[in-house]
Amino acid sequence: EVQLVESGGGLAQPGGSLRLSCAASGFPFSSYSMNWVRQAPGEGLEWVSYISSSSTSIYYADSVTGRFTISRDNAKNSLYLQMNSLRDGDTAVYYCARGAVAGHRGGMDVWGQGTTVTVSS
C-alpha cells in the first residue's frame, strides 16, 4: 500500500523550532519529487516547499523562505521539514504529498494524514 506518514508536530513557542518527518512506503521513494503543504485552522491549502527526487532542485513559498529547510533521505525513504524562527502564522496542519515521478510534471497524488503544528506562547 502506498503510504505517507507524518510525525514531529506539536506545540512550539514563537521563535522556536520543530522538525517534521514523513515516512514513505509502498512506492520507489527515490523516484518521486515530494512536497510539504499546510492548512491553517479554517483556511485553505498553502503549498510550502518542493524537493526533487535527487534533492537537486528545492523551492519554498515566500512565507517560509529563510526559515524552513526541506530535505530527504532516499536510503531511509524519508522526507523532512526543519522549521526555525516559528511564528504564530505557521500554526497549521502540515501534509507531506508526493509529486510527479522524475522527469514529469503532475499534481500531488498521494498525501499523508497530516501533523499539527501549533505555535503559541
Add this chain to the structure above:
Amino acid sequence: DIQMTQSPSTLSASVGDRVAITCRASQSISSWLAWYQQKPGKAPKLLIYKASSLESGVPSRFSGSGSGTEFTLTISSLQPDDFASYYCQQYNSYPWTFGQGTKVEIK
C-alpha cells in the same frame, strides 16, 4: 507569484445537479493545473491533473477543462459523497499556488 481565483466560494446544490467551479490564473499556466477534493478533517485527494486528465480511481462524473488562464471543474451529477471543498492548484511555476477553495453544500 501566480494568483489563482476560484468562483464561487460556496455553492449550494442538490443530489443529481450538474455543477461547475471556475478557476482563473493571473497569468497563463498552459495546462499545468490540478483539482483536489477535501473533506473535513481529511487530506486532500487529487481528482484532475494537467487540467483535464482524470486521476486513476476518480469517478467519471468529474471532468476538467480549460487552458491558459481559465479552467473549470464539472461534476455531471452530484452525489452525496461529493459534498466537500474543492481546490485548484497551478504547478506551472514556483511558488505553486492554490485557489482559495469552493465549498459545495447541500441545498
